Amino acid sequence: MPSPNCDIESLIKSQALSLGFDACGFAAATPVDDEAVASYDRWIRQGRNGCMQWAAGHRDLRRDPTLLLDGAQTVISLALNYYPARFQPAGALRVAYYAYGRDYHEVLREKMTKLADFIEEITHCATRPCVDSAPIRERYWAQRAGIGFVGRNNCLILPGKGSYYFLGEIVTTASLSPDEPCTMSCGDCGRCVEVCPSGALRDVGGADCNRCLSCLLIENHDESLPEWVSGVAGDRVVGCDECQLCCPHNAHAEPTTIEDFAPTEAVMTLTRERIMAMTGGGFRRTFAHSAISRLRLKTLRRNAALVTDVD
Ligand code: SF4
């Protein structure tokens, strides 16, 4: 039972930190504001969601968290550091940091379930943890819950910590005092716009997923990609971190202490030859608990075949 000297909000935050989360904030579960809805709708209308057709669905759920959980009062936003302590060696085909270790869905779900159980125990209210499992505007809620701001690179940036963070939300019927929204912004930086190898950030209002290498290499499962992609993908086969690597907010990123996110042997030794020689069963076994399993072997092979500048 909570100590009478400690408010519920502090107890939940301190439990989140003790579970390994790096940030936790609360926002009232009122509908997403009109400006954010209009901006998202514009992004979809312009077709900038590319192959991510799912992003166009569930418009109502995306707007109103009470449709995700009856009687929802609060959206709790959580962030978990994945910045690696060790990196792939030269010669390994490049994998974005988020996919180095164990599948973040598994890791986050375990931690969020524990936190949700704790919240239910001390508040006697209902919870619904969301880890890419519900249509919820996670960066919007993170900003509203005060844990960071959305950068020009479309990542959530935690002030003083950077952007290598997984996000998760717990929608709850518990009424918790909301935190102050984060009001920081990129100012006149624009470095990521310059650095993006494919020009996906040129237009304001969200990345163009038709050009973003992260979307093309991970979400797009077509047999082949547009010809220009091989000219800019370099040795990347899973995602792209370029717009985070260049961001000044990541200059002092601290490595995660979560061992699950350390690079696996398969990631450290990933070569074109290994990918091409892999069987379906080998792929499933190798990446059973990795976010790379979501790519499918045929997509990973397609990406590896594009690599032109690594032997
Ligand atoms: S992930 Fe890569 S391709 Fe996509 S916007 Fe960032 S830098 Fe550009």
Ligand code: SF4
């Ligand atoms: S590189 Fe600059 S413009 Fe891009 S997200 Fe970081 S601070 Fe914002």
